[in-house]
Every structure is written in C-alpha cells, then in structure tokens.
Amino acid sequence: MIVPMDVVLKLSAALFGIGVFGFLARRNLILMIVSIEIMLNAVNVSLAGFSQHFGDTRGQVLALFVIAVAAAEAGVGLGLIIALNRNKPGAGVANLTQLKG
Amino acid sequence: MMLFTAQAAVYYMAAASVASALLAVTRRNPVHSMLWVLALFLHVAGIFLLLGAEFLAAVQVVVYAGAILVFYLFVLMLLDLPGEETRPRFGGHWPFAVAGGFGFAALTWFTQIVTHDTAGTGIATQSPASAEGQFSVGLADVGKALFGQFALPFEMASLVLLAAIVGAVVLARRRTDS
Numbered sequence: 001m002i003v004p005m006d007v008v009l010k011l012s013a014a015l016f017g018i019g020v021f022g023f024l025a026r027r028n029l030i031l032m033i034v035s036i037e038i039m040l041n042a043v044n045v046s047l048a049g050f051s052q053h054f055g056d057t058r059g060q061v062l063a064l065f066v067i068a069v070a071a072a073e074a075g076v077g078l079g080l081i082i083a084l085n086r087n088k089p090g091a092g093v094a095n096l097t098q099l100k101g
Numbered sequence: 102m103m104l105f106t107a108q109a110a111v112y113y114m115a116a117a118s119v120a121s122a123l124l125a126v127t128r129r130n131p132v133h134s135m136l137w138v139l140a141l142f143l144h145v146a147g148i149f150l151l152l153g154a155e156f157l158a159a160v161q162v163v164v165y166a167g168a169i170l171v172f173y174l175f176v177l178m179l180l181d182l183p184g185e186e187t188r189p190r191f192g193g194h195w196p197f198a199v200a201g202g203f204g205f206a207a208l209t210w211f212t213q214i215v216t217h218d219t220a221g222t223g224i225a226t227q228s229p230a231s232a233e234g235q236f237s238v239g240l241a242d243v244g245k246a247l248f249g250q251f252a253l254p255f256e257m258a259s260l261v262l263l264a265a266i267v268g269a270v271v272l273a274r275r276r277t278d279s
Contacts, residue, residue: 017206
C-alpha cells in the first residue's frame with residue numbers, strides 16, 4: 001500500500017479544520033463558500049482513503065456524489081450572491097443583518 | 102526506489118495541500134485565494150491518483166478545478182468588489198474561528214488515533230488484498246457500482262443538478278415585471 005491510512009486521515013482532518021476556520025473567519029461571501037468547498041474536498045480525501053483501505057468501491061462512488069452536490073451548491077450559492085449584490089451593491093457579511101431579531 | 106518515490110510523492114502532496122489551503126484562506130486578494138484553491142484541488146487530485154482512484158482524480162481536475170473554480174472566479178470578477186484589499190480579511194471574532202478549526206481538526210485527528218488499532222478489531226481493519234497491495238479500485242468497478250447498485254442515487258444526482266440549474270437562473274434573473 002503506497003499511501004498510509006493515517007497520513008490520509010490526518011490530511012483530511014487538517015484540511016477540514018482549515019476549511020472551518022476559513023468559513024468562520026473570512027468576511028468575503030464568495031471565499032466563505034470556497035471554504036465549504038475545501039471542507040468537502042477534505043471529506044472526499046478520507047472517502048477515497050477508506051475506499052482504498054477497505055478495498056471497496058463505494059467510497060469512491062460516494063465521493064462522486066459529493067462532487068455532484070458541491071457543483072449544485074456552487075451554482076445556487078453564487079446565484080444567491082449575484083441576487084444579493086444586485087439588491088445591495090457592495091454589501092459584506094457584516095452589513096447583512098435584516099434577519100437579525 | 103519506486104516505493105520511495107511514491108512515498109515522497111504522498112508526503113509532498115499532503116504538505117502542499119495543507120500549505121495551499123492555509124494560503125487560500127489567509128490571502129488578502131480574493132483572486133490570489135482562488136489560485137491557491139486551484140493549487141489545492143490539483144494536489145488533492147494527485148492524492149486521489151496515489152490512492153488508486155483514477156476516475157476520482159480525473160473528475161476532480163475536470164469538475165472541481167475546471168468547472169467549479171472557474172465559475173467562482175467568473176462571479177468574483179463579475180462582481181468586481183471595490184476596495185476588497187483594504188478591508189479587513191477576517192471578522193473581529195477570528196480567534197474563535199481559529200479555535201473552531203483546531204477543535205474540528207483535533208477531534209478528527211484523535212478519533213482516528215483511538216480507532217486505528219492494528220489488532221484488527223476496530224473500524225480501521227484493513228482488507229487483506231489492500232494490505233498486500235494487490236487491491237486497486239478500477240474504473241470498471243466504479244462504473245459497475247455507479248450504474249448497478251447506485252443507479253437510483255445516480256439519477257437523483259441528475260435531478261439535484263437540474264434543480265440547481267433552475268434555482269440559479271431563478272435567483273440570479275433580473276426581475277422586469279415590477
């Protein structure tokens with residue numbers, strides 16, 4: 001086995017943590033969604049690792065579905081951002097407080 | 102020698118992935134962030150290749166690096182956010198975000214240490230063929246699984262994508278009736 005499983009899982013954990021940090025800390029809406037993509041990629045890495053580890057194709061199939069859902073999420077998320085930018089040009093995350101109680 | 106090269110490639114890919122992810126979430130210029138994310142996606146594709154998931158690596162390059170990332174860059178440049186580089190990158194709560202990221206990473210990290218028992222009783226028991234290096238998930242196996250066992254989820258994925266297309270058009274359309 002070329003790739004040690006613990007390296008794969010630790011890489012996945014590190015990438016997921018970086019994605020969580022990016023999503024929580026960045027103020028740019030687009031970069032927040034990109035941080036979600038980093039997290040999804042981290043999950044895909046561990047799915048592919050488990051697929052190799054257990055000798056099972058299902059991990060790879062699930063990773064393909066994750067990629068399909070990520071593509072759908074990118075489309076809807078960016079559509080929302082464009083609509084938002086049309087209604088309130090130049091608004092950042094900090095200014096979007098209409099739903100605040 | 103061959104094995105050593107492969108091992109070196111694994112560690113290079115892992116280190117470069119983490120480094121480009123870190124750079125991607127910390128750069129001030131959003132376009133630079135996107136280019137680091139591109140580097141991350143390509144290195145992750147390399148890891149898929151080393152894990153024997155050739156089809157996943159190809160999809161990663163074509164769909165993620167080729168389509169999704171270009172889409173993000175396109176919207177980023179379409180919106181043309183002025184003064185983005187002068188505004189603060191992070192909210193004032195960023196130390197909590199660091200703690201959250203470390204918390205999640207540590208949770209996953211320690212979970213895998215606890216469950217990775219080589220005695221063969223935990224969840225991390227390796228399949229015998231995989232341990233001997235005999236096993237490789239081929240493209241034919243993935244195709245059979247995708248159109249056999251996972252045919253219904255596969256069709257549902259196409260419905261999800263159709264709904265996303267319609268939703269994106271409806272959301273981003275300019276309303277002319279009012």
